[in-house]
Amino acid sequence: MTRKYLFLFLFSLVLSASGLASLPVVDRDEARFVQATKQMAESGDYMDIRFQDASRYKKPIGIYWLQSAAVGLSGEGAGAPIWIYRLVSALGIAIAVVATAWTATILFGANAGMAAGLVLAAIFATAFEGRIAKTDAFLLACCVLAQGALAQIYVAARRDQPSAAYLPWLFWIAQGVGILIKGPITPALSLVTILILLAFERDARWLSRLKAGRGLLLAALIVVPWLAIITWKSGGAFWQEAVGKDLVGKVADGQESHGMPPGYYSLTYSLFMWPFSLIALGAGLAALNHVRNDPRLRFCLAWYIPFWILLELVPTKLPHYVLPAYPAVALLVGWLLTLSPEQAVLKRWQTWLYWATAFGLVVVTLGLAAVAVGAPLYLTGAFNPWSIPAAVFALAAGYLAFPRQLQLSLNRVGAAAAAAGAAYAVLIGLIVPSLTPMWLTPRIVAAIQESKPCQNSILASSQYHEPSLIFMAGTNTKLTDTQGAAAHLAMDPACALALVPVADEPALQSALAGSGKTAARLKEIDGTNYSSGDKLALGLYRVANP
Known part of the structure; x- marks a missing residue:
């Protein structure tokens, strides 16, 4: 079992490796994060967050501390190259992949765990976020650790079985670190999941296993010291910017030209879950047909659907906002592998939605292949010889991830993940950096x-x-x-x-x-x-x- 987790950890790191150094600093979010961290190394002040002379209080300190640790360990100081900062994101994705596999293994078995880990490691969303030095990759790690612990506590309680003693402490530590990384996202995800489960079951007794009193104290010990320091140091400006402007602004109105109507995440799903968008949707639809008598499926759906709907209703939308929900459907892909074809039958309305998503998978696959060939021709006026292998790998990944009778074998999931990883390596690591005009x-x-x-x-x-x-x-x-x-x-x-x-x-x-x-x-x-x-x-x- 340990070897499986080690394999997935290293597999995820390998998938993120290409492009860490070759991809130039990406504007605008990544550049702002790394510049603020760089100024910490220059000034020696690791409590305040500055971008040149201006305060940068949209997000808490966590990601800057992690990036500062990477910079310090590198020995490069303020002159550290961009790939040093990006190692934190690559590590965050790798932790999330292992945590997803661990959760799926406990809930659905060893093969399901391997499949779920491979799916999360190889989708486009994690491939991109694992190469960019900002909050979302490590936030994903915190969310999966918290939700994984919560899932195991919930399912054990529903089966009248004991749960591991460390799970509530893991849950609350992940909450505290998640708050330091990106504010309320990790607690909000868990809270929405819990509220939906309570609404359907009308039974809150299992929550006593979370040890909320001591757990909240532990989370507070992680979060409160820095909040107290920055409140004093900024004269309260941190709360005005982080909560009054950033958080409330995103909920109340579309910020920074990122306002989108409901349905945005449905339209971008096929790209950011590529190449496993179709099998993941099929797993989710099949889970709806079995959810009544299976608390494991109930938890996964309570994790994904309400959070997704909530984000659709928030005016400000960016593709990575929905990333903390994707591990839930990766878990369901693992579960789907445990079913026979007779058990994985969809209803008529589900079949229509399934084939609509199949169209999305085909379009995204062909689109990535076309971008690999066309982007160098359009931007540089020259053919890039790496375009052919990138297109071939993209087409192979899309083909391998296309399910047969709503099922993929573990070997086929692994082959699709490897092909997708190869496509990312060439496209993001070699072709995109060569587009010098941009x-x-x-x-x-x-x-x-x-x-x-x-x-x-x-x-x-x-x-x-x-x-x-x-x-x-x-x-x-x-x-x-x-x-x-x-x-x-x-x-x-x-x-x-x-x-x-x-x-x-x-x-x-x-x-x-x-x-x-x-x-x-x-x-x-x-x-x-x-x-x-x-x-x-x-x-x-x-x-x-x-």
Whole structure:
């Protein structure tokens, strides 16, 4: 059994490995997280969260501490490369995979555990989040540990069996750490699950096994010390931003242009659960037909469906918000493997929904293959030889994950997971980083390193204000307009650099004329800002003959 968990842990890490170093810093969330962590290493202040001179209180401290630990262990300090920060996310996904397999093994058996772990390790959502240095991968680990412990306590109680003594403590530790990672998400997931079970069963006696009194105290010991420090240090500003603006704002209205109508997560499901979207939906539909007499299925459905509906109702939507629900359907895929074909029969309305999702699986599979081939041609004008293996692996994964009579063997699940992992390795690790027109920041920083007149040259950037530029070009980088860029050059004519759209060069020269100086264009960087969709032609300038 231990070897199975070790295999899944290493399998997940291998699936996340490609792209950790080759994928440039991604705007905007990842860049903001890693820059705030970098500033902790620069300042030595590991209690406050800052992005340049501004506070960054949208999320608690947990992920910054974990990333700081990775940076500290690397020995690189504030100069650590991006892959060091991303190791935390890769580790978070690996823990979630093992925790999912552990839960499925206890509930449904060893083969179910292996299948559930493979499914979670290989879906597109975890493949992406495992390569990005932000909160969601480690939040997933906390959610699965908490829900896995809760599931085992609940099912044991329903069977009048004892549950392991460590389970309530694991549940409350995961709650405390989850709060430090991303606020109320982990407790909300567990609370919604519990409330739905209570509503259907009208029996709360099993909750005594959670040891809520001592458990809440344990969670408070994890969370409260930092909350007290940051409340004092920020003068209450943390609560205003984290709760008043971020949390309430997302619930009340669509924030940061991410407002979407209900149905968004249904439309994106086939992509983010790829290549196991169809078998996972089939497992969920089959579970509905057996849920009356099986508390294990009742728990999985109470985990997934209410949380998904709740997120559909919240105006602010991003694909990764629903990630904590996906392990529940991975568990159901494991359960489905234990059924005979006669037991896995769907009703007529379920069959229609099943085949609609089959269409989604085909579209996403063909779409990924097309992107592997078409994206390099469109963005770089050249064919990438890695496109063919990426497309082949994507097509193979989609084919292998297409269920026969609503069932897949464990071997076929493993083969589909391996093919999907290979597709991600080539697509995310090799093809996407080669799309140089969309990666403006690395090219800007390369131009700075090649052209900077002084070791301590500071850049002022007009119009291009992506946070990745702060992380890669330095914390002292100034985000300004053309007038501010001219003033920056005039203040330090020997060393200062400015990044200004080429179209604004006349305005830059005009602003400098008052100081008797002119600007010399050192480099031109053309490309597309993928965060905004703007095509840009940027010039790197310094003062001519300072």
